[in-house]
Amino acid sequence: MSDLIQPLIRQRADPHISRHADGFYYFTASVPQYDRIEVRRATSIEGLVNAPVFDVWHKPDTGPWSELVWAPELHFNDGAWYVYFAAAHTRRLDQLGMFQHRMYAIRNTAKDPLGGEWEFLGQVDSGMDSFCLDATTFTHRGQLYYLWAQKDPAIAGNSNLYIAPMKTPWQLGGPPVMLSKPEFDWECRGFLVNEGPSVLQRNGRVFISYSASATDENYAMGLLWADEGADLLDPASWHKSPEPVMRSAAEDSVFGPGHNSFTVGDSPDEVLLVYHARTYTEIVGDPLWNPDRHSFVKPLRWSAEGMPLFGRPSRRD
Structure with a gap:
């Protein structure tokens, strides 16, 4: 069998797959039109390819959240x-040359997220009125955390x-704490970027993977980690590759x-890495x-030390 990996789902960027207690894998991602949120589910990773696609939310024609759903x-x-x-409310860039995105949340209280009604909850306000994106959540030692990317006008990039911490699943319960900024050469190619964080808790550590640089062939992934007993809100708790x-x-x-x-894979001990990539560089x-x-x-x-090994994006190594 070839060691090369083929795309699982084509033309879907920023992929997020989670396995729920109901036994289903749920997949969502950015669609090329940036106009809606779609979800599909299956009992296996492979089954997601041909699974029915449910559009759970469409952007309005106008308003603060009417453009570029990412x-x-x-x-x-x-x-x-x-x-x-x-x-965002527009596709135009602001005076800093930035997009104008903010983070938002929708909620479904039904057991089946593909059958219940979705409620728009509005903006997840970080207290910083600037470009932000790529939020994720995770629970550690009973506390729900919010993790995301945002522009600080005082910091280059x-x-x-x-x-x-979160007070509710759509409201922050404390001030933002910066964990990482673009500083290494590989984080600053094309654009100075740290974005797309994702959390993995294993082997006595909390890992945060993230993405850096422009979204072309320079795009690459970095890693932060902290001991599971550390204060996750203390930047000194975190190490950076x-x-x-x-x-x-x-x-x-x-x-x-x-x-x-x-x-997770077929067993809870098997971790699967989900990511996007292009198969050519000549973008028109x-x-x-x-x-x-x-x-x-x-x-x-x-x-052997319990650190994740990501390998190459093209192979199973």
């Missing part, structure tokens, strides 16, 4: 389903990574891996509207 994530928090996503943990594999024509999530026109970022899935490996 990077939805589906989470089950405190007994209800939530989708966190970024959207497009976005940094922040964490905060000085090198990317996954980058383009030109030898196999897989470029710009990033914006990942984690899910604005990369924002290029639809060919595809969703990939591969097994995550581990070192």
Whole structure:
């Protein structure tokens, strides 16, 4: 059997897959039109490819969240389903040359998120009125946390990574704490970016993967980690890899891996890495509207010291 990995779902960027207690895998991602949130589910990862697609929310024609719906994530928090996503009121850039996204949430209290009604909850307010995107949530030691990317006008670059406790699944319960900003060369190619965080709790540590640089072949993935007993709201608790943990594999024509999530395989001990990448670099026109970022899935490996080994985006190593 070939060691090369083929895309799981084509033309779906920013993929998020989670396995719920009902036994289903749930998949959502950015659609090329950036106009809606879609969800599909199946009893296996492979089954997601041909699973029915449910459009659970469409953007309005006008208003603060009427353009460029990016990077939805589906989470089950405190007994209800939530989708966190970024959207803007315009496609135009602001005076800093930035998009104008803010984070929003919708909720479904039904047992079946594909059958119940979705309620728009409004903006997830971080207290910083600036470009933000790519929020995720996770629970650690009974506390629900919010983790996302946002622009600080006082810091060079497009976005940094922040964490905060949550009071409710759609409201922060404390001030943002910055965990990482673009500082290494591989984080600053094309654009100075830290975005797309995802959390994995294993081997006595809390890991945060993230993506950096422009969303072309320079896009790469980094890693933060803290001991599971540490104060996650203290930046000093976190360590940062000085090198990317996954980058383009030109030898196999897989470029710009990033914006990942984690899910489990056939057993809870098997961790699967979910990410997007392109299979060519000759993008015609604005990369924002290029639809060919595809969703990939591969097994995550581990070192003898209990650190995740991401390998190449093109192979199962």
